[in-house]
Amino acid sequence: MxxxxxxxxxxxxxxxxxxxxxxxxxxxxxxxxxxxxxxxxxxxxxxxxxxxxxxxxxxxxxxxxxxxxxxxxxxxxxxxxxxxxxxxxxxxxxxxxxxxxxxxxxxxxxxxxxxxxxxxxxxxxxxxxxxxxxxxxxxxxxxxxxxxxxxxxxxxxxxxxxxxxxxxxxxxxxxxxxxxxxxxxxxxxxxxxxxxxxxxxxxxxxxxxxxxxxxxxxxxxxxxQPKSPQVAEMFSEGLVMEGFFLSPDHLTLRPKTSLKAADTEAFDATVEYKILKYGHTFYHVYVHALEQRVVVLSNHEFLDGEQVELCYKRISLQTYNKNHPVDEGKSSKKLSR
Ligand SMILES: Nc1ncnc2c1ncn2[C@@H]1O[C@H](COP(=O)(O)OP(=O)(O)OP(=O)(O)O)[C@@H](O)[C@H]1O
Ligand SMILES: [Mg+2]
The missing domain is CATH 3.40.50.300 (P-loop containing nucleotide triphosphate hydrolases)
Structure with a gap:
């Protein structure tokens, strides 16, 4: 070393x-x-x-x-x-x-x-x-x-x-x-x-x-694979929840009126604005229940201020990687606070 x-x-x-x-x-x-x-x-x-x-x-x-x-x-x-x-x-x-x-x-x-x-x-x-x-x-x-x-x-x-x-x-x-x-x-x-x-x-x-x-x-x-909500908040671009984490590639947007698929969950969200990047449209949306903002790629057209649903498959919920193999820090004791 x-x-x-x-x-x-x-x-x-x-x-x-x-x-x-x-x-x-x-x-x-x-x-x-x-x-x-x-x-x-x-x-x-x-x-x-x-x-x-x-x-x-x-x-x-x-x-x-x-x-x-x-x-x-x-x-x-x-x-x-x-x-x-x-x-x-x-x-x-x-x-x-x-x-x-x-x-x-x-x-x-x-x-x-x-x-x-x-x-x-x-x-x-x-x-x-x-x-x-x-x-x-x-x-x-x-x-x-x-x-x-x-x-x-x-x-x-x-x-x-x-x-x-x-x-x-x-x-x-x-x-x-x-x-x-x-x-x-x-x-x-x-x-x-x-x-x-x-x-x-x-x-x-x-x-x-x-x-x-x-x-x-x-x-x-x-x-x-963030190890804790604290790491996810700082590093991931997905949604951070108590016990779970949703990586951004598992998130999709749809208009609020659509029917619900059996394996899909959704959060109510509001489109704040969109940006064009690398030839694609990315929407900045605010998720009310989680009080978080997230950026989602979508081929649909949404308007600023539009109420939408932010969807994910239940199977894509990830738990925090508490047994991370390369971790060298002392963490588990304080994280449970
Ligand atoms: N000489 C000092 N005496 C007392 N407290 C100090 C001293 N130097 C730093 N601190 C405190 O130690 C803590 C850590 O400070 P530090 O400068 O290491 O933070 P940092 O992570 O580098 O922050 P930043 O990202 O703003 O540069 C702070 O609460 C700071 O007030
Ligand atoms: Mg510093």
């Missing part, structure tokens, strides 16, 4: 942020970490980076216990939401700054060579003499990535690195970064608020809520 986190607990002044978290990642793996605001994602990364110390539990990187090591002694680099580049230093000077001091200290010529080599990799060598304010937001993020990777960390932690970028730039840079990390074999733990980004970036996804990992699994597992 490249990283192994065991029973990590963090409290501030007696207030528990998270407790008994377990996590393992293999070398080269990218893990997305998602969860609602304030659930402890940043705190978890800070504990792994050594910017904050856990209250109890252990952290191992390559079988070395780093739980009590100082931040600059850990083979871990944390990359923040904002690139935080030094405005008065050139791109090359920014990238090589971490090679001037501490355990990575190296001579000037070597710094320049390594800096240019890593800028070449992030496709910014031609801009090495510029200052940060002469770069676009996406280029600045790539500089921040180069500055982190020049330290050759065993583990890269990224805390919502793309959230300050506008949506189109964000989607292009995230696929670029994923390809880059995979090509370089970097192990990365990546925090995001964005469900789509989590699925696109992560080989696996860890869903954090209420101070525990609710589920850790592949994007497909988390999406199609």
């Amino acid at each position: 490249l990283i192994k986190v065991e029973k990590l607990t963090k409290s501030y002044a007696g207030q528990t942020v998270f407790s008994d978290l377990n996590l393992e990642m293999t070398k080269g793996e990218i893990m997305s970490l998602v969860g609602p605001s304030g659930c402890g994602k940043t705190t978890f990364l800070r504990c792994i980076a050594g910017l904050s110390f856990s209250t109890s539990g252990s952290i191992y990187v390559n079988d070395v216990n780093i739980t009590n090591s100082k931040a600059d002694e850990r083979p871990v680099v944390l990359m923040f939401q904002q690139p935080l580049l030094f405005p008065h230093l050139t791109i090359l000077e920014n990238v090589t700054y971490g090679l001037k001091y501490g355990k990575n200290k190296s001579k000037k010529q070597e710094r320049i060579e390594r800096g240019l080599a890593i800028l070449e990799k992030v496709e910014l060598a031609a801009l090495s003499g510029r200052y940060p304010n002469q770069l676009s937001g996406g280029q600045q993020q790539r500089v921040a990535l180069a500055r982190a990777l020049i330290l050759n960390p065993d583990l890269l932690l990224l805390d919502e690195p793309f959230s300050s970028l506008d949506p189109s730039l964000r989607s292009s840079i995230r696929s670029w970064v994923r390809d880059f990390l995979k090509k370089e074999g970097v192990t990365a733990l990546f925090v995001t608020h964005d469900r789509e980004e989590a699925m696109m970036m992560g080989d696996r996804i860890a869903v954090m809520k209420e101070g525990i990992f609710q589920q850790i699994g592949s994007p497909k597992d988390v999406y199609q």
Whole structure:
């Protein structure tokens, strides 16, 4: 295991942020970490980076216990939401700054060579003499990535690195970064608020809520077989019910007047609006009984505000996957609340 986190607990002044978290990642793996605001994602990364110390539990990187090591002694680099580049230093000077001091200290010529080599990799060598304010937001993020990777960390932690970028730039840079990390074999733990980004970036996804990992699994597992209503609410695009879950591909819309088939159940719903996507019409509908919104593909024409029935076959009701095989979090105790 490249990283192994065991029973990590963090409290501030007696207030528990998270407790008994377990996590393992293999070398080269990218893990997305998602969860609602304030659930402890940043705190978890800070504990792994050594910017904050856990209250109890252990952290191992390559079988070395780093739980009590100082931040600059850990083979871990944390990359923040904002690139935080030094405005008065050139791109090359920014990238090589971490090679001037501490355990990575190296001579000037070597710094320049390594800096240019890593800028070449992030496709910014031609801009090495510029200052940060002469770069676009996406280029600045790539500089921040180069500055982190020049330290050759065993583990890269990224805390919502793309959230300050506008949506189109964000989607292009995230696929670029994923390809880059995979090509370089970097192990990365990546925090995001964005469900789509989590699925696109992560080989696996860890869903954090209420101070525990609710589920850790592949994007497909988390999406199609949520382990709890909490995971389904955050990840699935279907309907979340107590004890059951309906995945969106099992839902159909029909006008309210139709006759009922024996094997089919329906919820009353209201069409809110439709959107055209990938050549199909998707209806956003509100399901009154569940107070939930869901998006359903349909070939029928419905009007905004129309009362409809949202149908599903009884057989397609799924129970939550409580015995999820890849789960590493402590969950069952708290989930029953
Ligand atoms: N230094 C601190 N002292 C006391 N409480 C703190 C401190 N830092 C964070 N907290 C609390 O710990 C909890 C988790 O915060 P954290 O920043 O880890 O959340 P997050 O999941 O990263 O949220 P977001 O998605 O908004 O970034 C919050 O309730 C926060 O108020
Ligand atoms: Mg945060």
